[in-house]
Amino acid sequence: MHATPTDAPETAAPRRVTGPSAQAPAPRPCPVCDAATGASESPAYAACGACGARVSLVPEGSYDADYYYHGPEFDRRCRARAAVQVRHLRRLRRAMGSAAPDGGPLRVLELGCAKGFFVEAALAAGYDARGVDLAEGAVAEGRRRGLEGHLFTADARGELPAGCGSEFDLVVAWELLEHMDRPASFLATAAKHLRPGGWVTGSTPNGDSSWLRLLGRTWHGFDIPQFHRVYLGPESFATAAEDAGLAEPLTLSATEPAGDFLVKNLATGLARRWFGSDSRPLRTALAAGLALPALCAERLAGHLPALAGDTLLFAAQQPSEVPRSPIAS
Numbered sequence: 001m002h003a004t005p006t007d008a009p010e011t012a013a014p015r016r017v018t019g020p021s022a023q024a025p026a027p028r029p030c031p032v033c034d035a036a037t038g039a040s041e042s043p044a045y046a047a048c049g050a051c052g053a054r055v056s057l058v059p060e061g062s063y064d065a066d067y068y069y070h071g072p073e074f075d076r077r078c079r080a081r082a083a084v085q086v087r088h089l090r091r092l093r094r095a096m097g098s099a100a101p102d103g104g105p106l107r108v109l110e111l112g113c114a115k116g117f118f119v120e121a122a123l124a125a126g127y128d129a130r131g132v133d134l135a136e137g138a139v140a141e142g143r144r145r146g147l148e149g150h151l152f153t154a155d156a157r158g159e160l161p162a163g164c165g166s167e168f169d170l171v172v173a174w175e176l177l178e179h180m181d182r183p184a185s186f187l188a189t190a191a192k193h194l195r196p197g198g199w200v201t202g203s204t205p206n207g208d209s210s211w212l213r214l215l216g217r218t219w220h221g222f223d224i225p226q227f228h229r230v231y232l233g234p235e236s237f238a239t240a241a242e243d244a245g246l247a248e249p250l251t252l253s254a255t256e257p258a259g260d261f262l263v264k265n266l267a268t269g270l271a272r273r274w275f276g277s278d279s280r281p282l283r284t285a286l287a288a289g290l291a292l293p294a295l296c297a298e299r300l301a302g303h304l305p306a307l308a309g310d311t312l313l314f315a316a317q318q319p320s321e322v323p324r325s326p327i328a329s
């Protein structure tokens with residue numbers, strides 16, 4: 001996958017979809033469970049009445065050079081996020097109850113690693129970590145930071161390059177699943193890199209969250225339907241995992257760090273909803289007022305049901321004995 005196909009950064013120009021495709025989106029069955037979809041909170045998305053997924057109705061955008069955001073400010077955020085992702089992985093591992101078979105460091109492959117900030121943080125935390133990304137420039141930059149032998153250029157949806165390894169304990173995808181038109185197909189491909197009994201895991205914006213319900217069409221996740229194709233909730237993730245031939249699907253609630261992402265997203269959504277504007281002074285004022293509650297939300301989210309958090313942590317296990325999913329072949 002392309003480098004850092006994550007959230008819409010606040011440093012970039014808004015990428016709202018306008019024009020005919022946003023006015024008259026084509027109907028589309030649910031790519032997770034094939035059920036019919038109906039109106040959702042946003043005109044650019046449909047909601048699946050069966051599994052709860054939110055499904056983009058506009059054509060997929062192309063991941064051209066400007067999709068990836070360079071610059072020190074974005075790198076700083078990615079580095080901060082990597083530390084959060086290592087904590088997310090610790091929580092997920094507790095839920096999985098998994099350990100490396102020989103007691104050694106867990107072998108982790110990150111799909112869509114961009115410049116390798118998570119791989120770097122995971123190595124520091126004691127994992128044997130590798131990453132792949134389609135963006136050669138991002139991978140080269142990560143290698144220059146000392147990650148030679150750990151980062152590789154490859155499409156996350158394809159085969160792994162020589163030297164990257166195979167039979168990983170964990171394959172992780174942070175904020176990548178929402179970019180896939182067919183989540184089950186992506187999960188099945190990711191599972192090909194696992195040892196029997198290994199886990200596919202990661203995070204994705206929670207398509208069935210309290211935040212989405214609170215913010216409605218102003219939810220930040222609805223901003224880039226040309227890139228964010230499907231938002232899964234707990235139920236739709238379980239369906240996609242099962243279709244991918246994976247077992248033991250589990251989901252956990254999380255939020256992004258309060259001081260950074262949640263405050264900005266929530267402030268932007270509420271500014272749009274309450275005042276019809278997302279001007280910087282308005283967002284700043286709202287963010288200031290929301291800082292304390294948001295900080296509490298970050299701490300509390302881990303103790304709440306999966307629907308509560310704006311971010312969905314997920315995991316599903318490659319069965320030890322069962323043949324792999326036909327979707328992946």
Ligand SMILES: [Zn+2]
Nearest residue numbers: 030033048051
């Ligand atoms: Zn569905």
